[in-house]
Amino acid sequence: MLCDSCHERDAVVHLTTIENNAVHQLHLCERCAAERGVETTVATPKHPLGEFLHDVQQQVALAGTDSTRCSFCNTSMADFRATGLWGCARCYSNFEGPIRELLRRVQGSHRHVGRAYHPPMTETLERATMLGELKERLRRAIESEQFELAADLRDKIKVME
Amino acid sequence: MSVDLSLLPDGGVGWLDASGRYADIVLSTRIRLARNVEGYAFTGRARDGERLRVLAQVRDAVTAVPAMHESVMYRLDELPPTSRALLHERHLVSKELAGLNVQHPLRTGAAVFLADGLGLMVNEEDHLRLQSLRSGFALQEAFAAIDKLDRDLGARLPYSFHEEFGFLTACPTNVGTGLRGSVLIHLPGLVLTKEISKVLNSLQQMGLTYRGLYGEGSEVVGNFFQISNQTTLGRSEEELLDQLLRVVGHVVEREAEARRVLLRDAGYIIEDKLWRAYGTLRYARSLTFDEAMNYLSGVRLAVGLKLITSLSVYTLNKLLIFSQAAHLAFAEGRALTESETNLARARYVRKALEEEAGSVG
Numbered sequence: 001m002l003c004d005s006c007h008e009r010d011a012v013v014h015l016t017t018i019e020n021n022a023v024h025q026l027h028l029c030e031r032c033a034a035e036r037g038v039e040t041t042v043a044t045p046k047h048p049l050g051e052f053l054h055d056v057q058q059q060v061a062l063a064g065t066d067s068t069r070c071s072f073c074n075t076s077m078a079d080f081r082a083t084g085l086w087g088c089a090r091c092y093s094n095f096e097g098p099i100r101e102l103l104r105r106v107q108g109s110h111r112h113v114g115r116a117y118h119p120p121m122t123e124t125l126e127r128a129t130m131l132g133e134l135k136e137r138l139r140r141a142i143e144s145e146q147f148e149l150a151a152d153l154r155d156k157i158k159v160m161e
Numbered sequence: 162m163s164v165d166l167s168l169l170p171d172g173g174v175g176w177l178d179a180s181g182r183y184a185d186i187v188l189s190t191r192i193r194l195a196r197n198v199e200g201y202a203f204t205g206r207a208r209d210g211e212r213l214r215v216l217a218q219v220r221d222a223v224t225a226v227p228a229m230h231e232s233v234m235y236r237l238d239e240l241p242p243t244s245r246a247l248l249h250e251r252h253l254v255s256k257e258l259a260g261l262n263v264q265h266p267l268r269t270g271a272a273v274f275l276a277d278g279l280g281l282m283v284n285e286e287d288h289l290r291l292q293s294l295r296s297g298f299a300l301q302e303a304f305a306a307i308d309k310l311d312r313d314l315g316a317r318l319p320y321s322f323h324e325e326f327g328f329l330t331a332c333p334t335n336v337g338t339g340l341r342g343s344v345l346i347h348l349p350g351l352v353l354t355k356e357i358s359k360v361l362n363s364l365q366q367m368g369l370t371y372r373g374l375y376g377e378g379s380e381v382v383g384n385f386f387q388i389s390n391q392t393t394l395g396r397s398e399e400e401l402l403d404q405l406l407r408v409v410g411h412v413v414e415r416e417a418e419a420r421r422v423l424l425r426d427a428g429y430i431i432e433d434k435l436w437r438a439y440g441t442l443r444y445a446r447s448l449t450f451d452e453a454m455n456y457l458s459g460v461r462l463a464v465g466l467k468l469i470t471s472l473s474v475y476t477l478n479k480l481l482i483f484s485q486a487a488h489l490a491f492a493e494g495r496a497l498t499e500s501e502t503n504l505a506r507a508r509y510v511r512k513a514l515e516e517e518a519g520s521v522g
Contacts, residue, residue, distance in 0.1 A: 073202040085286070085331040087206035089197060089321035092329050092336075103326065103333060108368075109395025112327025114338035119199060119319035129319060132200045136211075 003029035070094045072133075074140060131160050166247065173253045173275055174482060179474035181297015185465040186413050188345040188385070188478060189296055191252075192303045192402075194311050195330045195339035196289040199319040203331040204268065204284045212270030212284045219283050222317035223274055228310050232276035238269050243496070246487035248273070252294070258285045279310055286331050287339075289314075298413065300342055300406050304398070327394060337394030342402050343372075344409045349384040349462045350419030351412075353431070360412060361386075367408050368392055383454030383481075388412065420466060435463035443514050447503040453484050453510060472517050484509055 001011045004027050011027035069076045071094060075087030086092065092099055103110040134157050141150040166172050176189045197203060198218060201211045223229045237245055237258055245259040245267075253275060260267025274281040280292040291314070293307035321329040327337040335341070351357040361371055370391040373381040388409055390401045423431050438459030442448075448456075461477050463469040482488065489505040490497045497505060 073206050075206060083205065085205050086203065086329075086333070087331075088202040089199065089323070089329045092323050092326055099326070099333065103336065103394060106333060107337065107392045107394040109392075111325060112323075112337045112394060114327055114340070114397045117315060117320060117322045117328065119322065120316055121319070129200045136200070136202075 001027050003027065003032050005029070005032035068094070072137060072140075074144065127160065131157065134160070166251075173248075173251050174479075175278060176252075176294045176296045177475065177478040177482065178296050179478055181295060181299050183413050184297040184474050185461070186347055186416055187298040187409075188347060188481075189252075189294060190299045190303050190342070190344050191295075192293045192300070192307050192340065192342045194289075194291040194307060195287040195328065195335045195341075196291065196311070196315070197321040197329055197331070198288045199321050201288065204286060204288060205331060207284075209269040212268060215288050216270045216272055216283050218318065219274075219281070219289065222314055223281065225317055226310065226313040228279060228306070228313065229274060229276050229281070232274045232279075232281075234272060234274045237271040237273065238267055243487060243490060247491055250485040250487050251482060253280060254282060255285060255290070258282050258290075279306060281310075281314075287335070289318075298344060298409065300344070300402050300409075304342070304402055308398070335393050337392075338396075338398050338401060340393055340398050340401055341389050342405045343387045343389035344405065345385060345387050346409065346412065346416075347383075347385055347458065347461055348412070348416050349458050350416045350423055352384050353423055354419045356415065356419055360415060364388060364408065364412075365391075367404065369405065369408055382451055383458040385454075385458070420462070424466060431466075432468055435459045435466075435468060439463060439469065439514075442510050443518070444511070445507045447500070448484075448507040448510060449503055450485065450506070453506055454481070457481060472514070476513060476517055480510060480513055 003009050003011045006029060009029035009031065012030050013028045013033040014025065067076065070087055070091045072090035073087035075091055077095070077098070080086060080091075080095075086095075100110045134153055138150055138153040138157065141147075141153060179185075181187065181190070198215055201207055201215055204212060204215075207215070220234070223232065223234075235248065237248075237254065237260065240248075242261070245254070246261060248254045249256055249259045249261060254273050256262045257265040258271050258273065260271065268284055270284045272283045274283070278294055280294070282290040282292070291307055291310055293303040293310070295303045295306075323329055328339040330336050330339055348357060348360075351360055364371055368391050369388055371381075372387045372389070373385070388405070390405055393401070396404075438456040442453070442456045442460060445452075457477060457480055460469065460472065461474070464472050464474060464477065483492075484506050486497070486502050489502055489509060492509070493505055
């Protein structure tokens with residue numbers, strides 16, 4: 001991307017300003033940014049999560065996934081951006097693509113090479129976990145007034161019980 | 162209800178005993194693993210009922226784990242702020258779990274299980290934060306203990322695990338191994354010789370990071386640094402710890418070298434400076450926390466350099482913990498204002514040094 005000001009050099013500073021409730025984005029090269037008094041040395045957040053959130057912001061702008069919500073805990077990309085935290089394990093499947101990309105940036109990798117793990121899954125435990133999950137989803141469906149989904153879940157629970 | 166710390170083996174501060182390797186430079190080694198229990202939203206997103214069910218499920222699993230047979234459980238959500246601060250000052254619970262952080266109010270279901278050198282925080286940022294704490298530089302020993310606990314617990318509790326991403330955590334900076342190893346290290350030599358910024362910069366290039374005495378977000382006081390791995394994904398537990406082991410080993414060597422240089426090139430200046438620190442601690446009537454930390458840092462260096470021989474590192478370690486505000490208030494049996502705390506701190510430090518003084522000098 002070229003600098004919005006000189007149209008010659010690569011833009012390295014992405015400036016977001018809010019004026020009269022309108023959001024302006026300006027992409028500047030280092031020199032033009034300095035000329036406008038934009039401090040570039042502090043532009044890189046020091047905290048790893050700061051960079052991460054910065055990346056998320058850019059990612060979201062590109063992918064337009066802001067409205068997608070996790071089917072289990074209802075967390076959205078906007079929620080993640082506000083807190084820096086995912087809402088549940090399911091978020092990792094629901095936002096798998098963006099998460100993979102972000103992990104690559106913040107962790108330098110997206111592939112776990114540490115110890116493998118298989119959760120204890122006796123039949124009773126498996127049933128209990130699934131039942132617990134279904135009930136949890138039912139509660140959430142009712143809370144968010146998704147009644148069709150709720151009826152569906154209620155049927156599934158009935159079958160399992 | 163207040164907390165009864167006498168129930169804990171060694172009051173939970175066995176790691177202060179300075180028995181570990183390089184104990185005059187490395188205070189302690191801590192490894193923590195972040196885990197979540199399958200089937201619930203993560204702590205921050207969970208409702209009170211969910212967090213209580215997580216706690217109940219963890220409690221059941223803990224009773225079946227040998228290493229935790231003798232463990233003591235504290236429900237943070239049932240303790241007054243003073244007791245929670247006490248546990249935090251002993252490094253047994255995080256500020257977040259203790260609800261002492263403005264951004265993180267105390268949560269229903271916040272609890273900690275404590276056994277000898279092992280801890281298990283429940284309903285922290287993740288459902289489970291397993292901790293292993295050791296005196297001195299002891300990464301392998303700390304890992305052996307926590308890995309055993311993790312496997313035993315994980316065989317009874319279904320952890321959230323993803324084939325590609327590994328152990329899943331609320332914050333993406335912990336995902337994968339969920340492992341953060343950190344070494345609490347005292348580096349006055351590198352600070353005084355102004356080598357410290359070079360060392361800290363090189364840490365970052367090696368994928369490590371540093372923080373203050375109380376971990377994330379805490380300031381560096383008294384020349385104490387916590388060095389830990391920055392990333393948790395893409396490398397195995399062993400590789401992460403191996404890297405930390407090598408780099409911290411190198412930092413310890415550089416610190417020892419800096420101390421030798423100081424003595425050789427500025428012997429009398431250093432000696433004078435450190436004895437002044439001792440003198441202040443021995444006779445001051447009011448000490449702020451930062452002052453106490455800085456003078457204790459000087460005295461610790463003097464002990465390391467064998468300029469002061471009759472003080473033990475153990476005593477200095479205890480002073481670090483017991484001269485903090487909540488401990489002073491606990492000892493006095495009442496809430497203290499800031500100036501009262503400073504007076505009580507000076508009194509406490511004076512007395513501790515007097516008791517060991519004998520032949521000092």
